[in-house]
Amino acid sequence: MIASPVKQKYITPGVMILIILALNGLAFLAVRFISGLGAVTNLDNTTPWGLWIGVDVAAGVALAAGGFTSAALVHVMQREHYHAIVRPALLTAMLGYTFVAFAVCVDIGRFYFIWHPLIMWNGNSALFEVGICVMIYLTVLYIEFLPVVIERFMFRVNLPGLLKILNKPLDGILRILNRGLPKTMFVFIIFGVVLSTLHQSSLGTLMVIAGQKMHPLWQTPILPLLFLLSAIAVGFPMIIFESLIASRSFKMKPEMKILSSLGSMVAPILAIYLAFKVGDLFIRNAFQYVLVFDTAAWMFIAELALIIIAFLLFLSKKTVDSPLRLFVASTLVIAGVLLNRINNFIIAYNPFYNPKMYIPSFGEISVTIGCIALLVLIYRAVVIIFPVISQENVKARN
Amino acid sequence: MKNLNRRDFFKTTAFGVALATLGAKSAKASDKMLSEDRIGVLVDTAVCVGCRHCEWACKVAHNIPTTDLDTYSDNTVFKEYRRPEQTALTVVNEFENEKNSLLPIQVKTQCMHCERPACVSACIVGALTKEEDGSIIWNDDKCIGCRYCMVACQFQIPTYDYDRSIDPHIRKCDFCHDRRKEGQLPACVNICPNEALLFGKRSEVLRVAKNRIKRKSDVYVNHIYGEQEVGGTSWIYIASKNFDKLKMPTLVKNPAPGISESIQHGIFAYFIPPVTLYALLRTIMWVSTRHKDKNSENLSDIHKDEKGEES
Numbered sequence: 001m002i003a004s005p006v007k008q009k010y011i012t013p014g015v016m017i018l019i020i021l022a023l024n025g026l027a028f029l030a031v032r033f034i035s036g037l038g039a040v041t042n043l044d045n046t047t048p049w050g051l052w053i054g055v056d057v058a059a060g061v062a063l064a065a066g067g068f069t070s071a072a073l074v075h076v077m078q079r080e081h082y083h084a085i086v087r088p089a090l091l092t093a094m095l096g097y098t099f100v101a102f103a104v105c106v107d108i109g110r111f112y113f114i115w116h117p118l119i120m121w122n123g124n125s126a127l128f129e130v131g132i133c134v135m136i137y138l139t140v141l142y143i144e145f146l147p148v149v150i151e152r153f154m155f156r157v158n159l160p161g162l163l164k165i166l167n168k169p170l171d172g173i174l175r176i177l178n179r180g181l182p183k184t185m186f187v188f189i190i191f192g193v194v195l196s197t198l199h200q201s202s203l204g205t206l207m208v209i210a211g212q213k214m215h216p217l218w219q220t221p222i223l224p225l226l227f228l229l230s231a232i233a234v235g236f237p238m239i240i241f242e243s244l245i246a247s248r249s250f251k252m253k254p255e256m257k258i259l260s261s262l263g264s265m266v267a268p269i270l271a272i273y274l275a276f277k278v279g280d281l282f283i284r285n286a287f288q289y290v291l292v293f294d295t296a297a298w299m300f301i302a303e304l305a306l307i308i309i310a311f312l313l314f315l316s317k318k319t320v321d322s323p324l325r326l327f328v329a330s331t332l333v334i335a336g337v338l339l340n341r342i343n344n345f346i347i348a349y350n351p352f353y354n355p356k357m358y359i360p361s362f363g364e365i366s367v368t369i370g371c372i373a374l375l376v377l378i379y380r381a382v383v384i385i386f387p388v389i390s391q392e393n394v395k396a397r398n
Numbered sequence: 399m400k401n402l403n404r405r406d407f408f409k410t411t412a413f414g415v416a417l418a419t420l421g422a423k424s425a426k427a428s429d430k431m432l433s434e435d436r437i438g439v440l441v442d443t444a445v446c447v448g449c450r451h452c453e454w455a456c457k458v459a460h461n462i463p464t465t466d467l468d469t470y471s472d473n474t475v476f477k478e479y480r481r482p483e484q485t486a487l488t489v490v491n492e493f494e495n496e497k498n499s500l501l502p503i504q505v506k507t508q509c510m511h512c513e514r515p516a517c518v519s520a521c522i523v524g525a526l527t528k529e530e531d532g533s534i535i536w537n538d539d540k541c542i543g544c545r546y547c548m549v550a551c552q553f554q555i556p557t558y559d560y561d562r563s564i565d566p567h568i569r570k571c572d573f574c575h576d577r578r579k580e581g582q583l584p585a586c587v588n589i590c591p592n593e594a595l596l597f598g599k600r601s602e603v604l605r606v607a608k609n610r611i612k613r614k615s616d617v618y619v620n621h622i623y624g625e626q627e628v629g630g631t632s633w634i635y636i637a638s639k640n641f642d643k644l645k646m647p648t649l650v651k652n653p654a655p656g657i658s659e660s661i662q663h664g665i666f667a668y669f670i671p672p673v674t675l676y677a678l679l680r681t682i683m684w685v686s687t688r689h690k691d692k693n694s695e696n697l698s699d700i701h702k703d704e705k706g707e708e709s
């Protein structure tokens with residue numbers, strides 16, 4: 001099975017809607033950069049972090065976990081059977097992390113100082129660790145994607161107009177890379193998995209320092225472990241989710257052989273996550289806070305329910321064999337992990353002086369949706385230009 | 399990637415060891431010793447009359463625009479509970495006194511200058527530092543505006559400039575670092591007409607606080623707020639009313655950064671865990687590759703056999 005560029009037109013009605021959403025987000029972004037965070041967001045001194053950190057950054061990193069889980073499966077454990085999922089997962093991770101970095105740039109007040117952590121270190125800070133790991137991992141992801149670029153453009157660099165003079169040097173670079181990369185790529189791949197393990201867990205450590213400001217349903221010293229486990233758990237469902245959407249969007253037959261065996265690995269991982277999540281609740285004696293049945297309790301129940309239902313669905317062979325059921329179950333896992341990140345960063349953050357509850361503004365939501373739309377648009381462009389998706393089972397409908 | 403061999407394996411391990419030595423170096427740099435003579439302020443809320451002169455003096459000392467001192471006698475501001483903000487690094491709030499309704503209790507709020515500050519531990523670039531004398535100051539040249547200090551602070555003190563796109567500041571009480579360098583008292587302490595603010599060594603003001611509570615046990619509740627809260631603070635309070643009734647958070651004795659830092663240093667103990675993980679993954683990869691190669695050799699053997707039988 002060999003990956004090749006998807007032969008489809010770029011513009012469709014769906015794409016037009018995505019473009020409008022992206023432009024809407026960009027408009028609010030412009031206001032943020034001209035007038036400051038206060039002009040667009042509902043953030044204030046009581047709620048310094050909101051939707052952008054909770055969803056764009058924290059959930060974004062979690063949902064890009066397909067990159068390192070698939071790399072671990074295919075490259076480290078050498079399960080060639082799953083080879084076809086590596087490139088799409090890699091592309092998602094690469095674009096996902098690019099947008100995480102972008103979202104960080106948008107959210108931090110002095111965006112022009114984003115490079116400061118590179119030279120100003122604070123080893124005690126969980127955020128410093130996350131920042132450094134994400135920066136390095138993003139670089140590693142781009143390196144991992146280079147073979148795709150080489151495959152597509154080596155001997156074929158053909159820039160238009162004045163850029164023509166760059167054709168030869170660029171081609172030379174690709175050829176040099178092509179000689180060096182295959183021998184060293186394994187270093188980057190393992191490094192990528194290690195970096196992911198580190199920052200996925202450190203994202204959980206982030207909120208530990210908030211201490212008593214965090215609701216006891218979520219505040220636990222094993223937050224980093226829970227974040228890591230949930231990231232691993234959402235990796236394969238995310239790959240399945242995207243693959244099914246892509247095959248529908250590009251009118252191809254879903255790769256059920258691969259997706260089913262991927263799906264059959266999800267239940268055990270979810271079981272481990274659930275065991276730690278629920279076990280921790282009882283060990284810390286925090287179950288009483290569920291029985292209060294307030295907003296926080298309901299959000300916690302919702303988050304747990306999504307994962308439990310998904311777990312039960314993934315247990316059955318019927319789910320794993322049907323594209324529709326597989327899609328539903330995967331979506332539930334994704335929703336559960338997304339809600340978990342929202343809960344940890346927004347709902348659980350409940351400081352002592354809290355005159356009014358934080359609800360994201362229209363501008364914040366617009367930017368978040370706009371970013372996701374832009375990500376999908378770029379993904380579509382990349383799979384049309386580069387050999388990312390394997391099309392053994394192309395079924396042209398027209 | 400298919401021709402992995404033992405030499406590659408050792409190459410990668412060496413790479414890890416190099417990283418480990420780097421990590422060992424960077425892990426030590428952060429701990430600064432606190433001076434035995436570190437400073438503190440005792441806020442005696444039973445003595446404070448709520449004149450708010452400290453609010454005015456603080457603004458003057460920090461170049462924050464303010465109205466004349468006379469306007470600060472306006473008591474209507476007490477109707478609403480106020481928090482420190484960009485334009486007011488300290489604020490005074492008023493609370494009812496059940497023992498004597500004519501003498502309401504006023505409580506000044508500003509950065510507590512924690513002994514084990516969460517903001518300093520959290521700051522991604524080390525823009526917030528705990529000085530030897532106990533004060534915590536913010537470095538304009540480093541801050542990236544991520545607001546993690548605000549997430550970390552148990553007293554919700556740092557404030558952010560939400561209305562500026564370029565050069566927004568994190569602002570909080572800096573214990574008048576600049577004034578003290580010139581031998582002056584902090585502006586608020588200096589102006590306080592009633593000596594409700596007592597400045598000195600932390601150990602000294604703590605002793606005074608204990609004496610006052612002992613001497614007037616009918617007036618004060620037996621609790622020095624800040625003596626032990628989140629590991630202790632430089633600013634300490636005594637009051638005639640329980641502190642939770644004065645809108646001061648009830649906090650544990652453990653320093654806020656404690657757990658977070660132990661996790662952080664656990665994961666990164668001299669880079670041993672990450673390097674071990676790397677080595678482990680490398681080993682799995684090596685074994686899996688060999689296993690797979692063997693399998694495919696076996697497969698081709700079978701093919702040969704079959705062909706042999708055919709011919």
